[in-house]
Amino acid sequence: MSELKWPFLPGRNISIDRAEGIYLYTDNGQEIIDAAGGAIVACIGHGNDRVVEAIAKATKQTSYIVPPWITPSRQAMLDALADWLPPSLTRVHCTSGGSESNEAAIKIALHYQQAIGETSRTQVIGRSISYHGTTLATASISGHPSRKIGLEASLPNFLEVETPYTLRCPVSANQGDYYVDLLAHLIEAEGAENVAALLSEPITGSSGGALVPPDDYWPKVRKLCDDNGILLIMDEVMTGYGRTGQDFGFQHWPIEPDILVGGKGLAGGYAPLGGVFAREAIGEAIEQAGFQVMFNTFGAHPAACAAAAEVLNIMREDNLVQQAATRGDYLSNRLRDLFSNHPHVAETRGKGLLQAIEVVADRETLEQFPKDAQISSKIVVKGLQKGVFFYGGGTGVVRDIVCMGPPLTIDEPALDRIAETLLECVDEAIAEA
Ligand SMILES: Cc1ncc(COP(=O)(O)O)c(C=O)c1O
Structure with missing residues (x-):
């Protein structure tokens, strides 16, 4: 042993x-x-045998190929994803999981603001009950105190606003407005011109225990972000790919994120995979500015993409x-x-x-x-x-x-x-x- x-x-x-x-x-x-x-x-x-066979085929065909190049299984995943993602999200960056994807999403949002000349927008807002990952930045922006103990002095700074938690909300009426106002006040206090993005789970996952916000919350937050030039990043690592009874959690409301982050169910657990999906204008601006969106060596691994393509297709067929x-x-x-x-x-x-x-x-x-x-x-x-x-x-x-x-x-x-x-x-x- x-x-x-x-x-x-x-x-x-x-x-x-x-x-x-x-x-x-x-x-x-x-x-x-x-x-x-x-x-x-x-x-x-x-x-599931179909997924196992798809992984085996991709592994035999293209064991490892650098992430930016296309392979049959990457193309199959993109073809399958096209049926899931909102048409506005055209730019795809794949990683090996949720933490890396959230980290990349934060960097993409910061890059975008720099690229369009909004150079003072260097702050990102997270929420008080949330989990976004294990890296220093994603641990820091997470509203998950027990996972920060012992690291406090070394965590990068992020802004924080309350997560809707209706059970323990201090007011019983207009709870959506209560939480939206807190966000509005935070943006005003920091100066909208300093805020790049809000990172949030549409329905707070295990950190809060499936916290569903009041119905008017997301439409009002979306408007607040639009009015103030702030990107809305939705962390759908837990809620995405059908988990909540919609393709993505945000679809329970009439809104769309600027950047969507996926992981977990994307490849159904058959392989490690995360994804960042952004609006065309975001990718275009970063491209024109000449900034890098560096790949992870194992991002979009051919075997993981094969698993994702098969899992996404099975979910549709069934x-x-x-x-x-x-x-x-x-x-x-x-x-x-x-x-x-x-x-x-x-x-x-x-x-x-x-x-x-x-x-x-x-x-x-x-x-x-x-x-x-x-x-x-x-x-x-x-x-x-x-x-x-x-x-x-x-x-x-x-x-x-x-x-x-x-x-x-x-x-x-x-x-x-x-x-x-x-x-x-x-x-x-x-x-x-
Ligand atoms: C909402 C959310 N975001 C990000 C993560 C981190 O993903 P990973 O563990 O794949 O790095 C998790 C993991 O539980 C999560 O639930």
Whole structure:
């Protein structure tokens, strides 16, 4: 046996031998429903032969080719993407994941402002509950305090505005205006002429537990950005590619981003891939200014592009986005049935097959359990023992969140099992708190 330590920091050590459809199988034969889709990644389920064959073919055909050149699998991915992306987003830059893509998106936004002569626009706004990645810049702009501890002195500076969190909003009426006004005030205080972009998740993923903003929020934010020359970057790493019952999360509102960031479901978990998609004018300006958009060595890897092309086509052929909407409604209703009168569940929320619950000590005051009660970790551990993998969420400040993001192929009996198991796990975790 090797003496090498894996993972870097010791954690729960589970050994998975194989995965098929919505199921994971441990080395001792336990079957686990992957209600987390891995890290909310596995959109078409595991073990799809078509994807495996497409990857094998691309690997044989063009094992490694520098990212800017075209290959058959890159072309196949672009052809498939054309059916997903809004027509306004014509420029494509691929990386190996969400962090690199968000980092690249921030740089592209900053480059664009410099390229069009808006040289004072060097600030980027992030939001208070969010996760954008592991690099110094993406960790810094994330509203995820527990992932910054020990790094504070070395993080680059970004501006921060509140993420809509209607459950704990200080006002009960006009909540959309409340959050939009905070953004307007921040822009005014900093000077619009100094702000390059806003980076945000359309529906806040696991950091907030599927936080859906008030309906008027995004249209008003879009207008505010337009009025002030600020680019809107949508991080759809978790919400993109059908997860929320639309191709992309932003499509729940009548808006479009200037830059869209994808990852996770883009290649369905079969290969590492992230993407940055920008408006033509952005690419054109950067090109004319002669700035570089440097590739990552493994960006747009031919095998990953083959996986993405096949996954995107399968999702279309099998109508999986529509299915995410209907099965998402089913799961959401089941959660509501089971938890709407639960004394320790403040809310069930989400869109499509991105759903979450927030556990509280007191449903009336929304008081949290003490941090060391570790409610969501306990729920995840209990879930695994009972054969369901839930995804723990929160930021350290926002906590006791449990997320669900199963493959979009999941059926209703499996969703029943997820919801019922979650209830058992919540009750058992609270009994121990
Ligand atoms: C919304 C969002 N953005 C970015 C990331 C980072 O992506 P990656 O882990 O692929 O670098 C994640 C990962 O969970 C995410 O949920």
